[in-house]
Amino acid sequence: MKQLLILSGKGGTGKTTVASAFIKLAQAKAYADCDVDAPNLQLVLEQSGQPESNDFFGMPKAEINTMLCAKCDRCREHCRFDAVSVIDDVYSIDPFACEGCGVCEIVCPVRAITLKPLVSGELVLYKSETVVFSTAQLKMGSGTSGMLVTEVKKEMKAVDVGADLAIIDGSPGIGCPVIASISGVDMVLIVAEPSVSGISDMERIIKTAKIFHAKIAVCVNKYDTNLEKTRAIRDYCQQHEIPYIGEIPYDEKVVKTVNEGLTIVDVFCDAGSAVQEVFNRTMKEMNP
Amino acid sequence: MKYAVLSGKGGTGKTLVSVNLAAVAKNPIYVDCDVEEPNGHLFFKPRGIKNEAVTVKIPVVDEDLCLGCRKCVDFCKFNALASVIDKLIVFEEVCHACGGCMLLCPNNALTERDKVIGEITSGDSETVKVISGILNTGETSGIPIIKKLLAKIVNEKATVVIDCPPGSACIVMESIRDADYCILVAEPTVFGLHNLKMVYELVKLFNKPHGVVINKALKNNHLINDFCCENEITVLTEIPFDSELGQLNSNGEIAARKSAAYHDLFSTLLQTVVKEVEHETVAHS
Ligand code: SF4
Ligand code: SF4
Secondary structure, three states: OEEEEEEOOOOOOOHHHHHHHHHHHOOOOEEEEOOOOOOOHHHHOOOOOOOEEEEEEOOOEEEEOOOOOOOOOHHHHHOOOOOEEEEOOEEEEOOOOOOOOOHHHHHOOOOOEEEEOOEEEEEEEEEOOOOEEEEEEEOOOOOOHHHHHHHHHHHHHHOOOOOOEEEEEOOOOOOHHHHHHHOOOOEEEEEEOOOHHHHHHHHHHHHHHHHOOOEEEEEEEOHHHOHHHHHHHHHHHHHOOOOEEEEEOOOHHHHHHHHOOOOOOOOOOHHHHHHHHHHHHHHHHHOO | OEEEEEOOOOOOOHHHHHHHHHHHOOOOEEEEOOOOOOOHHHHHOOEEEEEEEEEEEEEEEOOOOOOOOOHHHHHOOOOOEEEEOOEEEEOHHHOOOOOHHHHHOOOOOEEEEEEEEEEEEEEEEOOEEEEEEEEOOOOOOOHHHHHHHHHHOOOOOOOEEEEOOOOOOHHHHHHHOOOOEEEEEEOOOHHHHHHHHHHHHHHHHOOOOEEEEEEEEOOOOOHHHHHHHHOOOEEEEEEEOOHHHHHHHHOOOOHHHHOHHHHHHHHHHHHHHHHHHHHHHHHOO
């Protein structure tokens, strides 16, 4: 099964709009939403049946047993994440700051500290005989989104529906969750926005994808909102020998369609026909 | 006063609002905490740039001293250490720099070195002091950079606008911890509403006074308004969907500096926010 990952460097560029259209066009049997911070794909793709949902345990977090605590201050001194605080002479750990490294546990002379597993998200899996859709929701303030992304992809791959193509809506940014979504995919399609910020984001995500030796292609969304910047993106791709595979116009119907819970290829619109073109070329690029 | 500008996700206009808000304030500081994709400097084009590297401490092994006992390997919760044929390997990318391995080594075979993960740049743009953090590509966590950025403004009395990272993960919590007020930017789409709900939960959790700015507002769109109404959230302003603004913004221009109408819009927004904060202080004292 080949995996296509859709990324944008940042949200709001239309990554999910493109991903959902691709899923429809490919009649994809396997797909996933790796934007575990703010998953949106389920809002436009209707699922039948109840999903299977499972708690996701990220890094365990430290906990201090105040009955045992000798107030020696060693845990606070050694914690590099400033997660240990003392209020009214009572030691406690801020679960949002704790990274679960376990240093406090080993320096505590009276064994008052233990690492306890903590639910940090929820894995959601829709599956039928023919389709698998894996998504998740990170619990607020959890830092283990990279691990959760890896789980989302694992759950998708574990269900055999005979799919030869999987489409993955990636996470925004360039950090840990994105790196986790890139690992193991066959191709990355970057949805860029024709603006100064959009170009900067695109360059950074390309650099990141290159570190992981992923095959890359670029398309521009809302290309006609700034033709000059669109040209700049096209030139950049040419210079760096990155396949530039098309552009999607700004189309008022997109917002309306998405608000109705549909993808842009479910209705007749300019953006929809353009995305069809981008899809065809992506498939060619992926299966030369 | 510190204002944090948040959105459930990128691309909703968080940077647009923060940049313009800073541009209309008096001698403000703009802090870009979106270290993965910092964009504020593209608008401000600050001058007199000063760079400062941000480092974390990564273990280095002295092979002559290593006993191959694996104490460090067994301890590391992030699998940043591996022992292969009695040789200790450090995977820097996943190391969280907790220092535990070093503490545990019975033969002092581990020491630490500084590894650069990004930098902080500061400069000036007219009267605005612009401070940005930038994470190097390939690095997994920008938290150390955000911490350093926020440490710079802890005792600031000036007006500080914090352009937060997108989402609602731990990294965002860091950014709003010291804020006096949170501005939530939302787009009137189902995605926008979904994302707004998440940051709203976050500011509630932290008990921060907050209000909503609707960006790319459409004439008859009630999605966000209804939500705000139900939850008694103040809608601070609506920024209309406007191709002039889009054009200025996509070319990296600051609308408030280029157009009188937008200067007014953001000045009014700033005044509204200042009033909201005053109101909160009265209500809570
Ligand atoms: S510093 Fe912490 S994370 Fe890094 S290798 Fe040592 S134990 Fe692992
Ligand atoms: S704890 Fe020290 S001696 Fe033991 S394997 Fe690690 S580096 Fe080598």
